Amino acid sequence: MPEPRALKFEALASDLRRAITAGTWPLGSRLPTEQQFVESTGYSLSTVRRAIDILTEEGVVERRQGSGMYVEGLPRRKRGSLTIGVLIPDTSLYFPRVLQGIEAGLSESPASLTLATYGYDAEVEKTALQKLLDSGVDGLLITPLVSETSKPDSFLERLEAIPVPTVLVERRLHALDHFDPTEFVCSNHEGGVLRAVTHLHSMGHR
Numbered sequence: 001m002p003e004p005r006a007l008k009f010e011a012l013a014s015d016l017r018r019a020i021t022a023g024t025w026p027l028g029s030r031l032p033t034e035q036q037f038v039e040s041t042g043y044s045l046s047t048v049r050r051a052i053d054i055l056t057e058e059g060v061v062e063r064r065q066g067s068g069m070y071v072e073g074l075p076r077r078k079r080g081s082l083t084i085g086v087l088i089p090d091t092s093l094y095f096p097r098v099l100q101g102i103e104a105g106l107s108e109s110p111a112s113l114t115l116a117t118y119g120y121d122a123e124v125e126k127t128a129l130q131k132l133l134d135s136g137v138d139g140l141l142i143t144p145l146v147s148e149t150s151k152p153d154s155f156l157e158r159l160e161a162i163p164v165p166t167v168l169v170e171r172r173l174h175a176l177d178h179f180d181p182t183e184f185v186c187s188n189h190e191g192g193v194l195r196a197v198t199h200l201h202s203m204g205h206r
Contacts, residue, residue: 007095009050012043017054017075025150031061043141074135076113082111087129087144088169095143098169099175102141111138120145132166133163140166152176195197 025031032040037048052069055061062072086102099115106113112166116132118125121144132140142160148155152173159166159182168184 009047012051012055019114025071026117027131082138085132085140086115087142090117139164141169143169
């Protein structure tokens with residue numbers, strides 16, 4: 001039996017939410033047109049429109065006359081009473097593993113995750129951070145641009161202005177060394193290199 005039309009647009013809306021959460025379309029980015037969604041998903045135009053309408057009513061998508069459709073807000077996972085905003089450069093290469101670790105940690109607590117990416121663009125990063133704050137997150141896990149952390153004084157001022165608890169992920173203020181006042185979580189890259197070299201040496205490599 002064919003799937004009811006209502007389930008089709010709800011399923012498409014869910015797919016789009018997941019794609020936006022995963023950073024396929026970051027905050028502020030323009031979405032494909034309705035016709036492009038028709039061609040890429042195989043759904044009818046009416047199904048696509050109803051799915052977009054749902055996201056528009058939720059505040060996730062905004063239709064701009066003569067310009068297109070844009071990601072205006074971020075979907076929320078209704079898993080807990082707290083929401084943690086996560087801001088990372090992208091969801092490719094290294095960061096999917098980082099994101100998996102964050103999600104695994106949050107799965108053990110009454111908290112949900114709201115994700116934003118900024119594509120290593122400083123202006124997009126600022127906009128995405130503000131949208132996370134405007135969405136009402138209770139805390140932040142952020143991976144800012146490396147160039148930002150190379151200017152400790154200005155970066156600390158910016159960090160102190162954030163009104164919710166904030167932890168840096170894979171970033172720290174190396175210039176301040178032991179005097180770094182920030183909260184951060186970083187991979188032990190030096191330790192990993194040491195173990196790799198030790199292993200190769202034990203196998204007889206020079």
